[in-house]
Amino acid sequence: MKNHEVALLFGKIADVLELKGENTFRINSYRKAARVIEDLTEDIEALARDDKLTNIPGIGKGTADKIIEYITTGKMSKYEEVAKGISEETVALMQIPGLGPKTVAMLNKELGIVNLVDIENAIRDGKLKGLFGIGEKKIENIVKGIELYKTSQQRISIGMAYPIVKRIIERLKQNPKVKEIQAAGSLRRMKETVGDIDILATGNDGAEIIKSFVTMPEVTQILASGTTKGSVRLEEGVQADLRVVNEEEYGAALQYFTGSKDHNVHLRELAKKKGYKISEYGIFEGEKKLGGRHESDIYKILGMDWIPPELRENRGEIEAAIEKTLPKLIEYSDIKGDLHNHSNWSDGHCTFEEMAEHAMKRGYAYMVVSDHSQSLHIANGLTEERLLKEIDEIDKLNKNLKGFTLLKASEVDIRTDGSLDFSDRMLEKLDVVIAAIHSGFKQEKEKITQRMIAAIQNPFVNIIAHPTGRLISKRVGYDVDIEKVLDACAETDTALEINCYYDRLDLNDIYCKKAKERGVKIAISTDSHHTDQMWMMELGVGIARRGWLESQDVINTFSLEKLKSFCKKKRKHGKRTM
């Protein structure tokens, strides 16, 4: 798929045009094209072939032609034309807080500044002083901005941000002045990474609430502290903002600060067409305020259903809300068990008894014990002999459990030639078989795809674990053709996993939506190696919700009986190969 490459190019065109001071609307147009292509579930090359590019909202003839040019020639002349003489380094200067396109362009024109070193030198030599629009304060802010830019971390995983926010909110709730409080922003939307933490509250003493926020023990730097807004940097390196608003504006503020930007822009366009105006203070008709206490006010007045935060990415949710066809999203409470866990028989840190106990505390009805298979020596993978022993132990434990069942399983390696690490005779003894790739990541697309499909076609394999192998902001994953994998899963009743482990979150939301469209079932599994990791089910459910999944799309919402029959069905229909 060239979607990402094309999106990147349009983003770059927008950046350069911005620097050149081009028409804002044209720039936004490129940005919108970049975002919409990045989020596309279809392959852009297929759309180009079928002459369907202009069906995508935000893609007109001009953009479509540029996409086709890139697909056929590998080049986009528009980009080469606008980027002539402007380095990516210079464009990157706009990333420095306080420096926008106008200032960067001016510094370039007046002082020939093209990169970070230039600008630092110019400040040191006092060359900025006296330039148009630049005063003492501005220079001070640029210096701070550069400092921030240098130390600023990348977006952090939701798995890191989520517990931090939970902890902060729990603590602030202890403050009697706080009435309502909750997270907003990309965290509330359960995006896989978050840039900063946004929290919204109501209460009758803003200054006091903000004070309790900026003086928390984990605060390393106070960036702002007023009566309605506090902004701090936490020891984890991430920035956190707390806003205190009037009760009557809480819903509107929540809607506004939850985003996404695209969702809000689309919503406001719609409001405007209907003669309304939306802001963080409410929804208005002329001067008259029509609502804002509750988030649902805004959606209701616009004639649509309330939209769950996880769907607010401008991927068709607004249209669906108008047509009242939004999915009834899966809830955490629908989850009846965890389908991928490791015990200390392989590389886990707890006994499966301990894991089971924790699973019962979470209210589950079942839990899968899926230790690694023999080839994965590094993870103390089980030989057939040891696995048989483990099965015996699990059977014994199950006899003493009431209303809870441990399911016997293996996370069996898909070897580099596509064969499985255990014989079918062994796999037949298990309740659930999870197959996964742990080696040969660099294989060519064709080969690794065939390898995975071979595993999918095995009649005993029920779930493919971490299907793309990516590690968020660490590893891109193997070059597997997901389209073909989805087709193979659809044909064979094989499920794909959402691995909930915070740096995996694999499948991602977009592929989940694709899977659902093809009728491929999903397993939401934590891949826990310790009881402390089993909470991450909440992250996986968040990703599933972002992927528009409903409870019937997810096999661990099934009762134990239904889950077992899902796993057995494939054995009956599949060809035996042993």
Place this chain on the structure above:
DNA sequence: GCCGTTTTCGGCCCGACTGTTTTCAGTCG
């Protein structure tokens, strides 16, 4: 550059803050 239940031309989301200016541009969320 996109788009159309007012439009094929002329619009395109909204508001706050800051610093600079003396009425507003730039930046940010």
